[in-house]
Amino acid sequence: MLKPNHNWSPESWQRRPALQQPVYRDPAALGRVLQEVARLPPIVVSWEIDRLREELAAAQRGERFILQGGDCAEGFEDCESDTIARKLKILLQMSLVLLHGLRRPVTCVARMAGQYAKPRSADSETREGLSLPCYRGAIVNRAAFTAPDREPDPQLLLRGYERAALTLNFVRALVDGGFADLHHPEYWDLGFMQHAELRDAYQRIVDSISDSLHFFEALSGGPIHETTQTRFYASHEGLHLHYEQAQTRYLPRRGRWYNLSTHMPWIGMRTSDPAGAHVEFFRGIANPIAVKVGSGMPAELPLELIRILNPDDEPGRLTLIHRFGAGRIGELLPPMIEAVRRSGSTVLWICDPMHGNTETTPQGIKTRRFDNILAELEAAFRIHEEAGSVLGGVHFELTGDDVTECVGGARGLSEQELARAYRTSVDPRLNYEQALELAMLIARHRQTAA
Ligand code: PEP
Ligand code: CO
Numbered sequence: 255m256l257k258p259n260h261n262w263s264p265e266s267w268q269r270r271p272a273l274q275q276p277v278y279r280d281p282a283a284l285g286r287v288l289q290e291v292a293r294l295p296p297i298v299v300s301w302e303i304d305r306l307r308e309e310l311a312a313a314q315r316g317e318r319f320i321l322q323g324g325d326c327a328e329g330f331e332d333c334e335s336d337t338i339a340r341k342l343k344i345l346l347q348m349s350l351v352l353l354h355g356l357r358r359p360v361t362c363v364a365r366m367a368g369q370y371a372k373p374r375s376a377d378s379e380t381r382e383g384l385s386l387p388c389y390r391g392a393i394v395n396r397a398a399f400t401a402p403d404r405e406p407d408p409q410l411l412l413r414g415y416e417r418a419a420l421t422l423n424f425v426r427a428l429v430d431g432g433f434a435d436l437h438h439p440e441y442w443d444l445g446f447m448q449h450a451e452l453r454d455a456y457q458r459i460v461d462s463i464s465d466s467l468h469f470f471e472a473l474s475g476g477p478i479h480e481t482t483q484t485r486f487y488a489s490h491e492g493l494h495l496h497y498e499q500a501q502t503r504y505l506p507r508r509g510r511w512y513n514l515s516t517h518m519p520w521i522g523m524r525t526s527d528p529a530g531a532h533v534e535f536f537r538g539i540a541n542p543i544a545v546k547v548g549s550g551m552p553a554e555l556p557l558e559l560i561r562i563l564n565p566d567d568e569p570g571r572l573t574l575i576h577r578f579g580a581g582r583i584g585e586l587l588p589p590m591i592e593a594v595r596r597s598g599s600t601v602l603w604i605c606d607p608m609h610g611n612t613e614t615t616p617q618g619i620k621t622r623r624f625d626n627i628l629a630e631l632e633a634a635f636r637i638h639e640e641a642g643s644v645l646g647g648v649h650f651e652l653t654g655d656d657v658t659e660c661v662g663g664a665r666g667l668s669e670q671e672l673a674r675a676y677r678t679s680v681d682p683r684l685n686y687e688q689a690l691e692l693a694m695l696i697a698r699h700r701q702t703a704a
Pocket of ligand 2: 680
C-alpha cells in the first residue's frame with residue numbers, strides 16, 4: 255500500500271489541475287511574498303495538531319463531540335478584539351450546552367484565524383456591462399467592484415498570515431486566562447440574548463453544570479482541571495494552495511510534513527476531485543483533514559478519497575463533512591455510510607446543515623431557513639444511529655453578533671427583516687441567538703432520543 259507521502263512533495267500538487275486558484279499578474283511578486291510567508295514562524299504547532307487528531311479519533315468512537323463553526327468568510331476587519339471574543343463566547347456557550355445534553359466532552363474547531371479564501375461558482379462577475387474577476391476572499395483580492403480592487407494582490411497573503419496569527423494569539427490568551435473554563439460560565443454573559451425562554455434554559459444548564467462540578471470537587475477534594483477546559487482549535491478551507499504550501503514544513507523529529515497554517519484544513523466540495531491538486535496536496539500532510547461531501551457526488555467517491563487520503567486507516571485522520579440539504583439527506587446519506595462501511599475504513603462523520611440549505615428570496619437575498627438547518631441535523635443523527643454509525647460533530651456558519659442573515663428561530667426572523675443587519679460577505683450565518691438555540695435543540699432532542 256502507498257504511504258501517504260509516497261512520491262509526494264509540498265509542490266507536487268502543481269503538476270495536477272488546480273481549481274479555484276487566483277491568477278496573479280506578476281508571478282515574481284507572488285514568489286517573493288511566498289518566500290516571506292515560508293520564513294515566518296508557524297501559526298500553530300505540531301503537538302497541538304497531534305492532540306487534535308487524538309480528539310477527533312475519540313469523536314469517531316463516540317466518546318467526544320466536535321463543534322466546528324464560524325464565519326463563511328472572515329474579513330480582515332474581523333480581526334478586532336470584541337468580534338473575536340464574541341465569536342469565542344458563542345462557540346463556548348454552544349459547547350457547554352452540547353456537553354450537558356450529549357454527556358460527552360466537546361472540542362471546538364473554529365472556522366477562524368485563516369478562513370480567508372473562498373471558492374466561487376464563476377471566475378468573473380459582470381455588472382452593467384463591466385466584467386471583473388470575482389471576489390475570492392480577503393487573502394486574494396478586495397470585494398469592491400473596481401478593477402484595482404478585484405486584481406489578485408500577493409501582499410494580501412502576508413496580511414492574511416498576520417491577521418490569522420493576531421487572531422489566534424488573542425484566542426489563546428483568552429483561553430489560557432480562564433475564558434474557556436467551565437468554572438467561570440459567568441464570563442460568557444448572554445449579551446443581546448433577548449428571548450426569555452432561551453435565557454432561562456441556558457441558565458439552568460449553567461447551574462446544573464456548576465452544581466455537578468462542585469459536587470465532584472467536594473468528593474475529590476480539589477479542582478477538576480482536565481475535563482473542565484474546553485479545547486479550542488483553528489480550521490479553514492485549504493483552498494489557496496500556494497499559501498498552504500508556504501506554511502508546510504518537514505519536522506525531522508516526527509518524520510512528517512505538517513501544514514502549520516491551521517490545525518485542521520479541509521477540502522471544499524468544488525475541489526475534492528481525487529485527481530485534482532487539492533487532494534494531492536492534502537495527501538502528504540500529517541494534519542487531521544476533512545473533505546466536504548454532498549449531492550451531485552457519486553456515493554462511491556468517498557472510497558477513492560479514503561484510499562488516497564487515509565490508506566493506513568489512521569484514527570482521527572479523515573473527516574467527511576456531509577452537506578446534502580434537508581430535502582436530500584434521507585436519500586443520499588445512507589448509501590454513503592454503507593459504502594464507507596463496506597470499505598472497512600473508519601472516518602469521522604460531521605454534518606454541515608448549512609451549505610445544502612442555501613436559497614435566494616424573491617428580493618434576491620441569499621438566506622437559509624432555521625427549520626431546514628434543524629431538520630437536516632435531526633435527520634443526520636437519526637440516519638447515523640439507524641445505520642449503527644456515529645455522528646461525531648456538527649459544522650455551522652455562525653457569528654457572535656446580532657445579524658439578520660438566516661430566517662426563523664425562536665424570534666421568527668422574517669424575510670422582510672433580513673435587510674436590517676445583513677453583513678456577511680459570502681454565505682448567510684446563524685446569529686448569536688439562533689446559534690445558541692440550535693445547540694439547545696440538538697441537546698434536547700438527543701436527551702429525549704437517548
Ligand atoms: C464553505 O464551507 O463555506 C463552503 C464553500 O462549503 P462547500 O465546499 O461545502 O460548498
Ligand atoms: Co459558506
